[in-house]
Amino acid sequence: MPHIVPITNDARQIIEPLWLARAESVHRELRPQLEADYAAQMATIFADGAGMVVAVQGETVVGVAVFRHYRDTFSGTRFYIDDLVTTSLQRSQGVGKLLLDWLRQEAYRCGAKEFKLDSGTQRQQAHKFYFREGLVITSFNFTQSL
Numbered sequence: 001m002p003h004i005v006p007i008t009n010d011a012r013q014i015i016e017p018l019w020l021a022r023a024e025s026v027h028r029e030l031r032p033q034l035e036a037d038y039a040a041q042m043a044t045i046f047a048d049g050a051g052m053v054v055a056v057q058g059e060t061v062v063g064v065a066v067f068r069h070y071r072d073t074f075s076g077t078r079f080y081i082d083d084l085v086t087t088s089l090q091r092s093q094g095v096g097k098l099l100l101d102w103l104r105q106e107a108y109r110c111g112a113k114e115f116k117l118d119s120g121t122q123r124q125q126a127h128k129f130y131f132r133e134g135l136v137i138t139s140f141n142f143t144q145s146l
Contacts, residue, residue, distance in 0.1 A: 002062055002095055004102045007052040014046065022061045023054045030064075030085035050082060053102060055095045062087050063095040065103055069110040079107035081117035091125075100133055 007016045007023065014020060017039070024038045035041040042052070049070065055063030066082040081103060086095040107115045118141050 002055040002057040002090075002098055004053050004098065005056050007054060008046050008050075010051075012046045012049060012051055014043065019054055019056070019061065020052070022059075023052075023064050026054075026061050026085060026087045027064045027066075027083065029088060030083055045082075051106075053099070055086070055099055057090075062090040063099050065099045067103055067106065069107070069112055075114045077110060077112045078114045078116060079103070079110060079112035081115075084117060096129055097133065 005016060005019050007014060007020050009015050020039060020042060028034055050066050050068045052066045054061045063086040065084050067080065069077060069079045071077050084099060104115060
């Protein structure tokens with residue numbers, strides 16, 4: 001059974017550089033546009049306030065979650081999931097649920113009033129999973145390229 005390994009601590013410092021390196025290929029399944037120097041890019045993301053955990057089975061990363069919490073004027077403390085991905089070989093095997101459950105607990109620990117993520121409209125299978133896990137669509141996200 002997979003288990004969760006934190007990559008960053010509460011200060012958003014990398015505490016598991018080996019697991020971060022092992023996470024890269026899984027993370028690229030969702031974000032192929034990540035920069036060539038994955039560790040350096042992730043270090044900047046962490047410096048901006050993101051945290052990261054991985055789901056591990058044996059010596060293999062099978063899932064990745066990048067998250068952050070912050071305060072805003074709409075909902076107070078908000079917990080946002082930047083990235084949630086399981087390796088294609090492990091989908092529908094409970095890894096996503098394991099990560100989502102860990103993220104919910106972290107959101108509670110942070111005192112968040114909202115638990116939020118965005119998902120591309122083309123990701124219908126992911127949406128089925130999110131609906132099963134009790135997430136609902138509460139708004140539309142509008143974007144403009146600059």
